[in-house]
Amino acid sequence: MGVTNFIQCLFCRGDATNSRSVEHIIPESLGNIDHTLPPGIVCDRCNNYFARKIEGPLLETEHFRHLRSVMAIGNKRGRIPPMSGFVSHLKMPVNVWMDTSAIFVEPKDSGRAGEFVRSLLERPQGTLFVPFPEKTQLEPHLMSRFIGKVAIEALALRVMHVEGWREELLSNEGLEPLRRFVRVGEKPKEWQFCRRNVYRFDQRFRDGTNVFETLHEYDFVYTDQKLLFFVMAIFGEEFAIDMGNPEIQSYETYLQEQNGVSPLYPVCPNR
Ligand SMILES: [Zn+2]
Incomplete structure (x- = not known):
């Protein structure tokens, strides 16, 4: 990689030195207040682009309007x-x-x-x-770009305290296709994802004496074959992608090996 004298945006590699936006990894309107990236990681232009072209349109789909209404967020x-x-x-x-x-x-x-x-x-x-x-009313192209955006940002959040993490992520060739798909959206035509129910969308979980609703959560799976999966739950539906490959076959094979047990819920919650 060439040496630049500014901080590179994680998506477009443009100058993020003076960016001011706090990037919400999952939109506030899906109830997220915890998972944010500080200014200087995603540039303002990309932040703005994601809001207008991905998150905004996605949240206005009938599916998400319905869920947000039921959950009153x-x-x-x-x-x-x-x-x-x-x-x-x-x-x-x-x-x-x-x-x-x-x-x-x-x-x-x-x-x-x-x-x-x-x-x-x-x-x-x-x-x-x-x-x-x-x-079926979930628009797949929009949804997969959204999952990809969350995946890359969540990865940054996870490693951002490690020295040299930015250069590492930016020079990782394996992440380039997903980064482009999220930021540009043309190639490949689609990025397949796995979608399935893992619990009811309004299920309450018990944690000691507290009862809370699980709106969203996510995790990564790094396999022995060096495949990197990103898995997230939104309102009880699990969405997963292979971060290095636009096909979902690898994740489906992995799930079969795990007898279908979600990486997010190694012990099944009460149904
Ligand atoms: Zn950018």
Whole structure:
């Protein structure tokens, strides 16, 4: 590698010396407050690009809007996106918010609010439909670029206290295709990922006396064959990629060898 007199951005190798943004490895609107990279690792341009081209569009997909609404995680402005529902006897499209104790409903057409309230008073019962988005509605290209972005940043977070880590990551040829895929997005056409349920999205875990919801977590697996897998859970779904190869076969083989046990949950949580 040539010697530069500035701090290189982890993605574009541009100058990150004066960058000011704190990079959220997983967006705040997915509930992340812990996993951040300090300024000077991802340049402002890349930070901005990821927000506009990857995270923003991904979080606006029906799948993530639904999950965020169920989990009641606001976005940066503190708003919670509603789910789309339908009140059958009124043939009325409605916005729905839910948390563990209550359901909030309002007509999408505010002009029908009176009709909606009268109906609630007159009829003791009705049916509210809230369709859960199909699994297939997750846009794969967007999702795999997101997983790749998280993977590279999470790797930086893990090694950033080791001397020479930046040069090591930037000169690692094996990471170059994933880095390009995340930052440019053209080649390869797709980066396959493994997606499966590992626990229900609203499952509560017990840790001593505390009950907490697991929104997301991640880890790396480095195999004897020197394969590097990144595995993350978001709302109970596990997503995994092979960081050195756009095909997922290697991870699937690894999973079979582990009898399907997730690297994130070596001991299965209660189902
Ligand atoms: Zn950059």
